[in-house]
Amino acid sequence: MDETSHRRGPATLRGRARPSTTHDQRLLDERGSAEWLHKDPWRVLRIQAEFVEGFGLLAELGRAVSVFGSARIKPGSPYYELATEVGGRLAAAGYAVITGGGPGIMEAANKGADPHGLSVGLGIELPFEQGMNAFVDLGMQFRYFFVRKTMFVKYSQAFVVLPGGFGTLDELFEAITLVQTRKITRFPIVLMGVSFWQPLLDWITGTLQAEGLISPDDPALLHLTDDPDEAVRIVIEGHMNAGQADIEARVQAATAEEAGT
Numbered sequence: 043m044d045e046t047s048h049r050r051g052p053a054t055l056r057g058r059a060r061p062s063t064t065h066d067q068r069l070l071d072e073r074g075s076a077e078w079l080h081k082d083p084w085r086v087l088r089i090q091a092e093f094v095e096g097f098g099l100l101a102e103l104g105r106a107v108s109v110f111g112s113a114r115i116k117p118g119s120p121y122y123e124l125a126t127e128v129g130g131r132l133a134a135a136g137y138a139v140i141t142g143g144g145p146g147i148m149e150a151a152n153k154g155a156d157p158h159g160l161s162v163g164l165g166i167e168l169p170f171e172q173g174m175n176a177f178v179d180l181g182m183q184f185r186y187f188f189v190r191k192t193m194f195v196k197y198s199q200a201f202v203v204l205p206g207g208f209g210t211l212d213e214l215f216e217a218i219t220l221v222q223t224r225k226i227t228r229f230p231i232v233l234m235g236v237s238f239w240q241p242l243l244d245w246i247t248g249t250l251q252a253e254g255l256i257s258p259d260d261p262a263l264l265h266l267t268d269d270p271d272e273a274v275r276i277v278i279e280g281h282m283n284a285g286q287a288d289i290e291a292r293v294q295a296a297t298a299e300e301a302g303t
């Protein structure tokens with residue numbers, strides 16, 4: 043590294059970006075202001091603590107499915123009832139049901155799950171006061187969206203997505219991207235509410251696929267249904283395939299290890 047460069051972990055800082063002091067200088071030599079306490083590097087510890095608490099809380103969850111959907115859909119609406127149904131059937135099939143812990147579809151899925159199995163809420167701190175919905179058995183309130191999103195993906199074997207707005211679309215497209223890029227494998231994504239999602243699927247095939255922006259196989263990453271039983275069947279089949287693939291991978295690894303010794 044030349045003299046005009048500065049290395050900070052994996053980052054290279056040159057020219058204007060080069061700091062005028064070192065970490066040691068800032069640690070040992072700075073006096074007075076406590077401003078640094080509010081700066082980003084310090085926040086990393088809070089972020090880290092949130093990961094540790096989340097991993098600790100959910101480590102023994104067992105199999106689980108995350109259910110996403112609008113915070114604004116009210117009890118009594120058909121989508122609320124659908125979410126209650128699918129939450130109940132997933133729990134009866136032995137899956138913990140994880141939601142964002144809020145109102146609307148989240149509350150509906152927790153409500154359906156509650157009498158049959160474990161009902162989980164991963165809430166998010168918002169500018170307005172909002173508690174966990176009344177049907178959450180195991181809950182945690184997160185400060186950071188990205189930490190919370192890691193928990194949904196890490197501790198679920200599938201996502202079920204009901205109609206929603208930006209928050210729901212964000213959660214859906216993150217999951218599709220993770221599956222498409224094989225960061226998570228054998229992970230069913232079920233869209234419930236055919237008339238709501240069909241226009242999006244038409245755009246995905248008619249525009250994204252037609253313009254070569256996704257692979258021809260990609261639209262098949264999404265399953266579409268209005269039937270809670272079919273949604274649960276897709277989840278269970280995906281899970282069984284994942285189990286089979288894991289067994290095959292372990293057999294292959296063991297065979298390779300034996301051959302090497």
Ligand SMILES: C/C(=C\CNc1ncnc2c1ncn2[C@@H]1O[C@H](COP(=O)(O)O)[C@@H](O)[C@H]1O)CO
Pocket residue numbers: 109110111112113114141142143144145148165166168172205206207208209210211213
């Ligand atoms: C808007 C209202 C409450 C917001 N409360 C939320 N609590 C927990 N999780 C939330 C909340 N809002 C959004 N989310 C997450 O995004 C998805 C829903 O977002 P959408 O824009 O409503 O589709 C949901 O799955 C959550 O994970 C007023 O009551």
